[in-house]
Amino acid sequence: MLALGCELDPDQEVVRTRLEDYFLRPPSHAPCTACGTVMTVHIVERMASVIPAFNSSMRSDRNTYVGKRFVHVKNPYLDSMDEDILYHLDLGTKTHNLPAMFGDVKFVCVGRSPNRMKAFALFMHKELGLEEAEEDIKDICAGTDRYCMYKTGPTFSFSQRHGMGIPSISVMLHELIKLLHHAQCCDVTIIRIGTSGGIGIAPGTVVITDTAVDSFFKPRFEQVILDNIVTRSTELHKELSEELFNCSKEIPNFRTLIGHTMCTYDFYEGQGRLDGALCSFSREKKLAYLKRAYKAGVRNIEMESTVLAAMCGLCGLKAAVVCVTLLDRLDCDQINLPHDVLLEYQQWPQLLISNFITRRLGLCD
Numbered sequence: 624m625l626a627l628g629c630e631l632d633p634d635q636e637v638v639r640t641r642l643e644d645y646f647l648r649p650p651s652h653a654p655c656t657a658c659g660t661v662m663t664v665h666i667v668e669r670m671a672s673v674i675p676a677f678n679s680s681m682r683s684d685r686n687t688y689v690g691k692r693f694v695h696v697k698n699p700y701l702d703s704m705d706e707d708i709l710y711h712l713d714l715g716t717k718t719h720n721l722p723a724m725f726g727d728v729k730f731v732c733v734g735r736s737p738n739r740m741k742a743f744a745l746f747m748h749k750e751l752g753l754e755e756a757e758e759d760i761k762d763i764c765a766g767t768d769r770y771c772m773y774k775t776g777p778t779f780s781f782s783q784r785h786g787m788g789i790p791s792i793s794v795m796l797h798e799l800i801k802l803l804h805h806a807q808c809c810d811v812t813i814i815r816i817g818t819s820g821g822i823g824i825a826p827g828t829v830v831i832t833d834t835a836v837d838s839f840f841k842p843r844f845e846q847v848i849l850d851n852i853v854t855r856s857t858e859l860h861k862e863l864s865e866e867l868f869n870c871s872k873e874i875p876n877f878r879t880l881i882g883h884t885m886c887t888y889d890f891y892e893g894q895g896r897l898d899g900a901l902c903s904f905s906r907e908k909k910l911a912y913l914k915r916a917y918k919a920g921v922r923n924i925e926m927e928s929t930v931l932a933a934m935c936g937l938c939g940l941k942a943a944v945v946c947v948t949l950l951d952r953l954d955c956d957q958i959n960l961p962h963d964v965l966l967e968y969q970q971w972p973q974l975l976i977s978n979f980i981t982r983r984l985g986l987c988d
């Protein structure tokens with residue numbers, strides 16, 4: 624028996640899931656030889672000969688690996704739990720048949736506004752030409768008022784409902800990733816669609832994020848765990864962002880670019896606004912900061928991307944962030960566009976993602 628270490632790297636994880644997939648041998652549990660925590664033990668001695676082959680094929684081309692890529696959770700305790708209640712989603716492993724309900728999910732779109740995410744679900748329903756009646760597309764999380772979730776074919780549309788920012792999306796991501804894991808989903812792509820403040824670009828431009836950065840323009844997300852600060856990488860999937868960019872070229876009058884996205888903990892002081900209830904810096908300092916951000920490659924600012932990039936990266940999910948800009952922060956702080964223009968702008972990321980999904984599914988001309 625071989626006990627894989629607690630901190631599996633993605634290559635090992637793919638070997639693990641491929642082996643389970645091929646030989647249908649359920650994992651058991653044992654203490655980790657290194658640290659003693661209970662962890663999943665995989666019976667691999669019978670198939671030792673296949674490991675090198677898997678390893679070499681994956682190492683040579685990790686990002687374009689075409690086999691099944693399962694969602695993996697990095698928690699040695701999870702598999703030993705008798706039941707997992709996804710409290711904020713009002714779902715659970717004992718109360719719901721998650722593989723039957725969600726096993727076919729390939730694309731997850733996350734966003735904040737419930738209206739926006741429901742509109743996206745309905746839009747995808749039409750684009751995918753699904754037979755089910757529109758009225759049957761119901762909020763799967765209706766039993767909780769925290770989040771909304773709609774499923775249309777292989778597409779999930781998730782909304783943070785009223786929450787904004789890292790804490791809200793982080794709770795959702797923990798449960799969403801566990802849901803995908805319990806449902807045995809594979810080859811899942813996750814995309815955040817939202818709004819943002821642009822830097823030095825015209826409002827209405829869609830920014831496809833290559834790297835999410837913090838307020839110091841660093842590609843990192845700092846998570847406080849117990850009383851430690853754990854720093855995680857926030858690189859997003861390069862090929863995916865390029866694929867999205869190529870899709871955008873097919874859409875007439877679509878203004879888009881690939882750039883860094885700065886993720887902050889606050890909309891006002893955290894984004895250098897002069898119009899919050901508190902402001903302790905000058906206009907000059909604000910502009911100097913935003914210009915430094917621009918020079919560092921930042922093209923827009925929002926409030927969720929770093930944690931999404933960090934968590935999805937660790938769990939083997941290909942992730943992207945696509946946000947439209949509502950203003951140019953070098954010009955102003957207030958979002959003063961007419962309501963109908965704002966609504967129109969918010970549709971641009973949806974249009975791009977639906978184009979991407981239909982293309983991936985081979986439904987485009």
Ligand SMILES: O=P(O)(O)O[C@H]1O[C@H](CO)[C@@H](O)[C@H]1O
Nearest residue numbers: 735787788817818925926927
């Ligand atoms: O349009 P959404 O997805 O809400 O994203 C952006 O808008 C909110 C601030 O107005 C923050 O959540 C920020 O990330």
Ligand SMILES: O=c1cc[nH]c(=O)[nH]1
Nearest residue numbers: 818819820924925926
């Ligand atoms: O300026 C903006 C606009 C939308 N969302 C943000 O986080 N900032």
